[in-house]
Amino acid sequence: MTTPFDVYDTTLRDGxxxxxxxxxxxxxxxxxxxxxxxxxxxxxxxxxxxxPKDTEFFRRAREELRLDNAVLAAFGATRRAGxxxxxxxxxxxxxxxxxxxVTLVAKSHDRHVELALRTTLEENLAxxxxxxxxxxxEGQRVFLDAEHFFDGYRxxxxxxxxxxxxxxxxxxxxxxLCDTNGGMLPGWVADVVDDVVSTTQGRVGIHCHNxxxxxxxxxxxxxxxxxxxxxxxxxxxxxxxxxxxxxxxVANLELKxxxxxxxxxxxxxxxxxxxxxxxxxxxxxxxxxxYVGTSAFAHKAGLHASAIKVDPDLYQxxxxxxxxxxxxxxxxxxxxxxxxELKGRELGFDLSGDRALVDRVTARVKDLESRGYTFEAxxxxxxxxxxxxxxxxxxxxxxxxxxxxxxxxxxxADAEAVSEATVKLxxxxxxxxxxxxxxxxxxxxxxxxxxxxxxxxxxxxxxxLIDYKVRILDQGHGxxxxxxxxxxxxxxxxxxxxxGVGANVIQASWxxxxxxxxxxxxxxxxx
Ligand SMILES: CC(=O)SCCNC(=O)CCNC(=O)[C@H](O)C(C)(C)COP(=O)(O)OP(=O)(O)OC[C@H]1O[C@@H](n2cnc3c(N)ncnc32)[C@H](O)[C@@H]1OP(=O)(O)O
Ligand SMILES: CC(=O)C(=O)O
Numbered sequence: 001m002t003t004p005f006d007v008y009d010t011t012l013r014d015g016x017x018x019x020x021x022x023x024x025x026x027x028x029x030x031x032x033x034x035x036x037x038x039x040x041x042x043x044x045x046x047x048x049x050x051x052p053k054d055t056e057f058f059r060r061a062r063e064e065l066r067l068d069n070a071v072l073a074a075f076g077a078t079r080r081a082g083x084x085x086x087x088x089x090x091x092x093x094x095x096x097x098x099x100x101x102v103t104l105v106a107k108s109h110d111r112h113v114e115l116a117l118r119t120t121l122e123e124n125l126a127x128x129x130x131x132x133x134x135x136x137x138e139g140q141r142v143f144l145d146a147e148h149f150f151d152g153y154r155x156x157x158x159x160x161x162x163x164x165x166x167x168x169x170x171x172x173x174x175x176x177l178c179d180t181n182g183g184m185l186p187g188w189v190a191d192v193v194d195d196v197v198s199t200t201q202g203r204v205g206i207h208c209h210n211x212x213x214x215x216x217x218x219x220x221x222x223x224x225x226x227x228x229x230x231x232x233x234x235x236x237x238x239x240x241x242x243x244x245x246x247x248x249x250v251a252n253l254e255l256k257x258x259x260x261x262x263x264x265x266x267x268x269x270x271x272x273x274x275x276x277x278x279x280x281x282x283x284x285x286x287x288x289x290x291y292v293g294t295s296a297f298a299h300k301a302g303l304h305a306s307a308i309k310v311d312p313d314l315y316q317x318x319x320x321x322x323x324x325x326x327x328x329x330x331x332x333x334x335x336x337x338x339x340x341e342l343k344g345r346e347l348g349f350d351l352s353g354d355r356a357l358v359d360r361v362t363a364r365v366k367d368l369e370s371r372g373y374t375f376e377a378x379x380x381x382x383x384x385x386x387x388x389x390x391x392x393x394x395x396x397x398x399x400x401x402x403x404x405x406x407x408x409x410x411x412x413a414d415a416e417a418v419s420e421a422t423v424k425l426x427x428x429x430x431x432x433x434x435x436x437x438x439x440x441x442x443x444x445x446x447x448x449x450x451x452x453x454x455x456x457x458x459x460x461x462x463x464x465l466i467d468y469k470v471r472i473l474d475q476g477h478g479x480x481x482x483x484x485x486x487x488x489x490x491x492x493x494x495x496x497x498x499x500g501v502g503a504n505v506i507q508a509s510w511x512x513x514x515x516x517x518x519x520x521x522x523x524x525x526x527x
Pocket of ligand 2: 014105145146147148178179180181207209
């Protein structure tokens with residue numbers, strides 16, 4: 001019989017221990033459904049009894065959570081010292097959670113038993129034995145998280161192994177060795193796991209924190225040494241520096257080690273799921289996250305792009321489709337002709353037959369970037385530049401005559417400033433003068449400009465400014481510095497980013513606003 005291999009997700013428990021992360025019951029149910037679609041075997045839902053939210057999560061999960069792939073696990077501690085397992089209220093909450101699997105955290109480091117539990121080594125073994133036996137008798141499957149196992153093994157190998165043996169003998173299916181303080185390195189983990197597997201003959205799992213930046217590597221090392229159960233979290237969320245990123249772990253196992261651990265085809269959902277979970281946690285996804293980050297397959301250097309034009313594999317360790325990600329070409333002052341050509345292709349322009357045109361666009365990008373523009377973050381402004389070069393004129397739906405903005409306060413020290421903007425332009429064959437008010441000059445300008453253009457193009461009513469970023473580019477000049485503004489606009493279905501640069505923040509904002517509306521109208525196919 002082959003040993004099973006478990007992929008165990010603890011996003012909703014250890015992941016939720018991340019600073020700044022606060023999940024409602026509805027969030028947890030939503031995340032559980034997303035993670036289930038990745039095909040993991042187990043989802044640890046939280047610690048019932050420790051707080052009302054986690055208790056409520058398990059109650060609602062019983063009624064409304066239907067998982068296709070995963071089994072729900074409840075996390076909790078061994079009974080308290082000196083109390084029968086059946087009488088411990090936190091053990092009762094595990095029993096009553098309705099979870100098929102209970103994962104018990106137990107001390108395996110002698111110093112922790114004495115200092116943190118303030119009990120004897122023998123009583124700690126009894127706590128493990130009694131709690132596992134009790135829950136097994138109640139019909140639950142039991143996994144054990146051996147807390148601080150690696151540090152405990154170094155301090156007192158015999159005792160650390162005795163804790164594991166006690167758990168196995170009482171009926172624990174798997175014991176996950178925890179690098180709770182996250183201080184281990186891959187070679188150390190491998191040596192310990194190897195010893196545990198050969199000494200106990202039990203099924204060994206691994207739970208790593210990322211304090212040395214090695215959580216994923218340590219997990220893979222443990223698997224090489226015989227672990228058959230891996231724990232981790234989506235996006236590497238977790239206490240302090242986080243846990244092993246479960247997507248990285250399974251992608252490495254499946255795509256590098258040739259070891260299928262998820263149902264076939266589901267790894268291709270990884271990018272979508274990692275980003276969907278980030279939406280719920282409201283933690284912005286890290287763009288440089290391996291495999292699923294937006295930069296994971298983004299290419300900036302001209303030399304890279306020129307080789308990618310021949311074969312993307314020349315500068316990629318794998319095809320991004322394997323994890324549901326996309327290759328992206330970035331246009332910047334590091335671009336060469338190949339970057340421009342490939343980016344053009346991505347945006348629907350075939351530039352391959354026109355070397356002079358590609359040279360012109362490359363030169364313009366480099367010149368504009370040297371003056372403070374950035375196109376790698378502002379695809380929409382780049383598309384307008386490209387359209388201008390390809391089509392011979394910049395896409396234009398309105399002609400600006402002038403604009404101005406003033407900011408006024410009534411005078412009292414705590415009075416709120418109000419900005420008012422006036423825009424004069426020609427659009428749809430008419431001269432339009434429009435004013436707008438806002439809580440700041442850019443807001444007022446946006447109102448005035450959209451109001452004016454909207455009179456000729458009603459589509460503009462759908463457009464909304466959703467992000468505004470300002471960066472001072474030459475701090476040495478103080479208030480004379482060049483300002484770069486990036487604006488993100490949405491039409492409700494998609495969004496796009498434009499850039500403006502100027503010595504004056506309002507002027508830079510105006511450039512980005514005009515590009516934003518022009519791009520939106522072009523996308524809406526207004527002619
Ligand atoms: C390594 C990990 O990440 S494990 C997961 C950690 N997660 C959490 O702590 C989040 C949820 N925790 C909680 O809500 C609370 O800590 C509770 C409800 C579990 C306990 O709360 P309290 O009773 O107020 O105690 P407190 O938070 O101070 O925890 C210490 C108690 O837990 C006991 N304890 C610690 N580890 C264990 C263990 N593995 N088995 C049994 N008891 C344990 C300690 O002996 C101490 O008991 P005492 O109060 O009788 O001296
Ligand atoms: C159990 C757990 O989360 C740890 O030891 O890190």
